[in-house]
Amino acid sequence: MIEVINLTKRYGTVTAVDGISFTVQPGVVTGFLGPNGAGKSTTMRAILGLDRPTSGTTLVNGRPFRDAPAPLSELGAMLEAKSLDKGRSARNHLLAIGATIGVGARRVDEVLELVGLTEVGGKNAGGFSLGMGQRLGIASALLGDPGTIMLDEPVNGLDPDGILWIRTLLKRFAEEGRTVFVSSHLMSEMELTAEHLIVIGQGRILADMPMQSFIQRSSQHRVMVVSPDAPRLRDALSRPGVAVTSDAADRLEIEGITAREVGELAAVHGVTLHQLTDIAPSLEEAFMELTRDTVAFHGTVASHQGIAA
């Protein structure tokens, strides 16, 4: 379990994380979402004890990580895949880290096998591709068989095979009752992997809830209708709170009303329907809606300034 309590971290005058609190529970994969510069990596660095908080605390299994008797077997983490020495082989890299908790060649070979790097274990990590480096980073996180796993952008650079592999792995770990905390900017991937979501924007927690609740909370529910009588249906739908858009003569996209209501309305007016579809919002839409105003680096802001100057 990971607890973040009133964590604030300033770098000079920049406040990266502003008094955030949340708990990452065991048994589910918790996704950590936020735009670039929102404070995700800062939070993870603070949990690992790499950055000292300006104020507040972070706890792993109820105590500061630096007080863990065997850190690597409590929290396995990967922040940046290339956090390794290019001049050392993958196997020796793992042997060196493993020595801190007394694990040796046997466990190292197991982990290399688990991440699919057995063949290249003796090769210098400097020659690894991004995906292989990512796998090696994950191997070092798993080395101590930790109860808590924290990964920053783990699917970055992985091929589709590797993405499926890491998704399966993380879900398996959660099922085993471990705490799994994973950040990603790939919404579709996060939607498939995480059951719980913590959303951060401009150093503040914007949402901390189950994935389903987060998506359903979004106002982006839409109903798509295909009808030869689209204009008539459109008239019937013109009422307050309902917005209708159309990108084809026989197609309508309707917001503010359920599919069921649209169907009943069509029946009352004798409008023929060829298709009536409820379009659930994606995580991406829900996320964009939530973070629209909190993105640290807005594309349009820059262009406005460009014009002003």
Next chain:
Amino acid sequence: MSTTMTAPTSTNRTPANKPTTVVRVLHSEWVKARTLRSTWITTAATLLVIIGFGLIAARMQVSTHGTATGGPGNPPGISRNPLSTVLTGANLALLIVAVWGATVGAREYATGMIRTTMSAAPKRLPVLWGKLASFGTIVVPTLAIALAAAFFAGMRVLSGGDLPTMAWGDAGVARAVLGMGYYILGIGLIGLALGVLLRATAAAIGTVIGAVLFLPALASALLPTSWDTVLQYLPSNAGESFTTVTQGVGRLAPGAGALVFTAWVVVAIAGAAVALQRRDV
């Protein structure tokens, strides 16, 4: 324990985790040191430079001043101090070990390995002790072998050419040879501490070579002699007091020099330790 194939499972695991003690962090640092090829290349270079240059210098003395070949222009007996001759390579070895230490200290910051290291040992300080210890574990025997070989083989070459020699038992000789080893090791440790302190290889190398080794020589040339009492406390001047047989002018006594030099090493390491504890990784 059933291991079912392809799908990743953590049932195939060997839970053999033990507490992370200072000794285990030292072991981890030792594994890191011995698994880098540069460690052994630098070790070989240090050996080669000290022994090889010592022998070459001794042979040169013999061929120019020795009785066997000494011509009329090169009267026998007018040769350099035999100890400086056989330890010729030590000056270059000093630079090698200084750079080596700086690299050991800063390397993980340059590669990003430091994040992994400090995540496995979040108490941080044992990592510094581990780096110092594994560096010393390799450097001490390397210097001992190299200096002993250069001294005994070099003196043999000189005596073979009927040139003056010094015996290990002569006054101040053992102290000067051991002192040279201690001085090179100490500069290496200062380099390592600066590497951790500055977190950049180039800056650490520049500082240890420029500020620690060359600045004192520059300072004595630029400052009035009234400053000499202060300058004798600088690391390289303090080092000179116990690495030579005869005490130079304006130098501390060997024992005092060794103490002052040790203090510099301790201050550098303490600075690195405090910085490591306080700042973000």
